[in-house]
Amino acid sequence: MRIGVLGAGQLGRMLALAGYPLGVHCVFLDRNSDAPTAGLGRLMVGGFDQPERLAELAGEVEVLTFDVENVPAAALRAAGVEPLCRPGLLALETAQDRLAEKRCFESLEIEVAPYRTVDSAADLQAALKTVGYPAVLKTRRLGYDGRGQRFIHHPEQAAAALRELGGIDLILEGFVPFEREVSLLGVRSPRGAMAFYPLSENHHAQGILRLSRSPAPNSALAETAREKVERLLVHFDYAGVLAVEFFESEGRLIANEMAPRVHNSGHWSIEGAVTSQFENHIRAILDLPLGRTDALGSSAMVNLIGEIPALGDLLAIPGLHLHTYDKAARERRKLGHATLVAPDDQSLEIPLKQLLRLTAGQR
Amino acid sequence: MRIGVLGAGQLGRMLALAGYPLGVHCVFLDRNSDAPTAGLGRLMVGGFDQPERLAELAGEVEVLTFDVENVPAAALRAAGVEPLCRPGLLALETAQDRLAEKRCFESLEIEVAPYRTVDSAADLQAALKTVGYPAVLKTRRLGYDGRGQRFIHHPEQAAAALRELGGIDLILEGFVPFEREVSLLGVRSPRGAMAFYPLSENHHAQGILRLSRSPAPNSALAETAREKVERLLVHFDYAGVLAVEFFESEGRLIANEMAPRVHNSGHWSIEGAVTSQFENHIRAILDLPLGRTDALGSSAMVNLIGEIPALGDLLAIPGLHLHTYDKAARERRKLGHATLVAPDDQSLEIPLKQLLRLTAGQR
Numbered sequence: 001m002r003i004g005v006l007g008a009g010q011l012g013r014m015l016a017l018a019g020y021p022l023g024v025h026c027v028f029l030d031r032n033s034d035a036p037t038a039g040l041g042r043l044m045v046g047g048f049d050q051p052e053r054l055a056e057l058a059g060e061v062e063v064l065t066f067d068v069e070n071v072p073a074a075a076l077r078a079a080g081v082e083p084l085c086r087p088g089l090l091a092l093e094t095a096q097d098r099l100a101e102k103r104c105f106e107s108l109e110i111e112v113a114p115y116r117t118v119d120s121a122a123d124l125q126a127a128l129k130t131v132g133y134p135a136v137l138k139t140r141r142l143g144y145d146g147r148g149q150r151f152i153h154h155p156e157q158a159a160a161a162l163r164e165l166g167g168i169d170l171i172l173e174g175f176v177p178f179e180r181e182v183s184l185l186g187v188r189s190p191r192g193a194m195a196f197y198p199l200s201e202n203h204h205a206q207g208i209l210r211l212s213r214s215p216a217p218n219s220a221l222a223e224t225a226r227e228k229v230e231r232l233l234v235h236f237d238y239a240g241v242l243a244v245e246f247f248e249s250e251g252r253l254i255a256n257e258m259a260p261r262v263h264n265s266g267h268w269s270i271e272g273a274v275t276s277q278f279e280n281h282i283r284a285i286l287d288l289p290l291g292r293t294d295a296l297g298s299s300a301m302v303n304l305i306g307e308i309p310a311l312g313d314l315l316a317i318p319g320l321h322l323h324t325y326d327k328a329a330r331e332r333r334k335l336g337h338a339t340l341v342a343p344d345d346q347s348l349e350i351p352l353k354q355l356l357r358l359t360a361g362q363r
Numbered sequence: 364m365r366i367g368v369l370g371a372g373q374l375g376r377m378l379a380l381a382g383y384p385l386g387v388h389c390v391f392l393d394r395n396s397d398a399p400t401a402g403l404g405r406l407m408v409g410g411f412d413q414p415e416r417l418a419e420l421a422g423e424v425e426v427l428t429f430d431v432e433n434v435p436a437a438a439l440r441a442a443g444v445e446p447l448c449r450p451g452l453l454a455l456e457t458a459q460d461r462l463a464e465k466r467c468f469e470s471l472e473i474e475v476a477p478y479r480t481v482d483s484a485a486d487l488q489a490a491l492k493t494v495g496y497p498a499v500l501k502t503r504r505l506g507y508d509g510r511g512q513r514f515i516h517h518p519e520q521a522a523a524a525l526r527e528l529g530g531i532d533l534i535l536e537g538f539v540p541f542e543r544e545v546s547l548l549g550v551r552s553p554r555g556a557m558a559f560y561p562l563s564e565n566h567h568a569q570g571i572l573r574l575s576r577s578p579a580p581n582s583a584l585a586e587t588a589r590e591k592v593e594r595l596l597v598h599f600d601y602a603g604v605l606a607v608e609f610f611e612s613e614g615r616l617i618a619n620e621m622a623p624r625v626h627n628s629g630h631w632s633i634e635g636a637v638t639s640q641f642e643n644h645i646r647a648i649l650d651l652p653l654g655r656t657d658a659l660g661s662s663a664m665v666n667l668i669g670e671i672p673a674l675g676d677l678l679a680i681p682g683l684h685l686h687t688y689d690k691a692a693r694e695r696r697k698l699g700h701a702t703l704v705a706p707d708d709q710s711l712e713i714p715l716k717q718l719l720r721l722t723a724g725q726r
Contacts, residue, residue: 013383017380017383017384020376020380020403020689021380021684021685021686021687022674022685022687023671023674023687023689023699025402039388039402039403039404040383040402040403041402274682274704283678288674288675288678289675289678289679291678291682291683292681292682296659308386311385311386311651312651312652315646315651315652315654316652318655319637319654319655320654321384322384322385323384324384324385324386326383326386336386341637
């Protein structure tokens with residue numbers, strides 16, 4: 001069986017690696033001919049906006065799925081490949097636009113932070129009055145890893161933030177004074193089977209995920225999160241893995257954003273869960289039975305950003321699982337991750353400290 | 364980093380899959396251009412007896428290792444690549460010849476079944492007198508999966524067995540009335556670090572491994588097996604994974620044979636141990652720190668032979684991990700394997716019964 005993957009980054013790489021044992025092979029479409037998936041399935045070089053390339057890819061595979069969510073839905077429709085897309089285009093388009101996403105969350109009674117759309121300086125002034133300080137001005141589209149965001153703590157920061165983000169198609173969000181950030185991944189197959197991973201606790205630095213712990217210590221809200229993700233899966237008649245990020249604030253979960261694909265905060269599942277998010281995404285989009293999602297213990301996943309420490313140092317940490325992405329080193333770039341799995345949170349402490357020491361100062 | 368692999372079968376395939384996350388890439392040499400490793404690293408098409416191909420491969424990689432053990436050591440020496448071989452050629456040559464292997468075991472005080480070399484009908488008559496009935500006549504070289512073996516229960520079976528196996532370069536082994544077959548895998552790096560997997564209990568049918576349970580239930584002899592494998596690792600100044608098969612008989616372990624490579628009875632370690640045999644083989648031959656070898660629970664590995672059941676049926680078994688090898692179906696051919704991991708032997712029973720039912724009648 002063959003699946004087409006739009007984008008050939010590290011998520012595509014790990015999908016391909018999960019596919020081989022199932023006899024499932026990936027064909028990738030990406031502009032970058034030197035992608036992290038190199039050697040792991042045929043790579044078609046081209047843009048997502050080229051209907052002829054999309055149609056060519058679709059002709060070779062049984063379903064199409066996504067390594068990135070910023071794929072133009074119009075091009076997919078023009079190429080006539082919409083019926084092959086898993087997840088479907090409604091989920092994709094909703095996740096691409098912060099406004100559509102928030103409205104979708106609200107329609108499903110999933111709480112979000114207060115927000116206002118901003119398309120001018122006047123809009124921003126009005127929005128700041130409603131939302132209050134501090135607030136975060138964000139582009140509606142194409143933001144990732146903290147890009148396309150500006151904090152506004154004082155009125156005098158407003159004009160610069162507006163200018164830097166382009167002045168239009170923005171959204172102002174009230175800052176939620178959260179205790180922590182968490183995420184939950186659900187997976188659904190076309191026949192309606194669903195499974196949910198444990199809640200993950202996520203720590204970011206400079207907008208990039210650094211550390212994720214799963215199951216999140218003290219995850220009293222896991223069931224609440226699970227219900228919210230389930231509502232989204234059903235709403236979209238979803239196929240594949242869906243990740244939803246939340247702020248945890250005074251016993252409540254406030255949805256931040258969703259990703260209609262496998263997610264960085266689920267990388268721990270390769271070793272830490274019975275079935276990895278990558279294998280379950282493949283099972284789901286091919287409508288095969290889903291695999292069990294229970295955790296095998298306590299996991300910690302640390303991203304390797306900007307550089308990968310010496311292999312000998314990393315692998316000397318007992319029980320460490322390394323995942324490099326074969327990407328050229330560059331500041332703020334995710335080059336790999338490392339996962340530790342232990343029977344409980346306490347036995348995770350020593351190796352996790354070693355790993356955090358080894359990766360301290362990464363940027 | 365790049366490693367050269369002689370042979371591109373399922374073991375090479377799983378080595379390649381374990382290499383990617385470490386940033387280690389395989390280059391394969393095999394006569395078969397449609398090998399199970401296809402798409403998982405460059406495949407050089409050629410024979411192991413072609414020194415120029417071996418030298419070409421060696422020029423591209425840091426070390427050479429083996430998917431199969433029947434590689435002619437003379438060709439490796441002629442190509443000048445012996446220093447790159449991990450494990451080294453002494454281990455390889457010893458494992459290729461049942462006589463050399465038995466003598467090596469004996470020199471290290473590792474008990475073997477009684478045996479006599481046989482190069483003629485007269486030899487066989489004399490050997491049968493010493494060894495007794497039943498006995499097994501085997502070719503000294505190139506036997507695998509039960510091939511190159513004939514049972515002799517009665518004197519009148521001797522002549523046919525001798526003729527069928529070629530009459531020369533044979534060995535007659537006394538049949539050990541064993542309670543079960545077990546195996547133990549050790550791994551050693553050039554710097555001398557060693558680690559050992561738990562004992563596995565192996566069930567064969569028609570000479571082919573069908574089911575392997577790890578850790579073997581009631582593995583009172585695990586420590587004894589570990590010591591024997593350690594003696595071999597040190598003797599050969601070994602690098603990589605070494606598998607040794609034993610008969611368990613009245614509280615004793617009688618060495619049957621060894622394989623100087625990753626081994627079918629270690630496939631469970633992909634999900635059932637902290638570090639898989641494939642990753643540890645790579646770590647070892649590159650002299651990186653070895654990974655932990657402890658079991659995560661009770662594992663059962665079932666080979667898929669001759670045909671692979673429907674994917675939907677296999678994946679519906681809770682917690683099942685499937686590994687296909689992308690090989691064309693053929694009788695008596697290993698096409699894949701499936702692994703179950705449970706907290707204990709008892710919780711393994713129900714899914715294992717389902718899996719055995721699904722694969723019953725395979726040949």
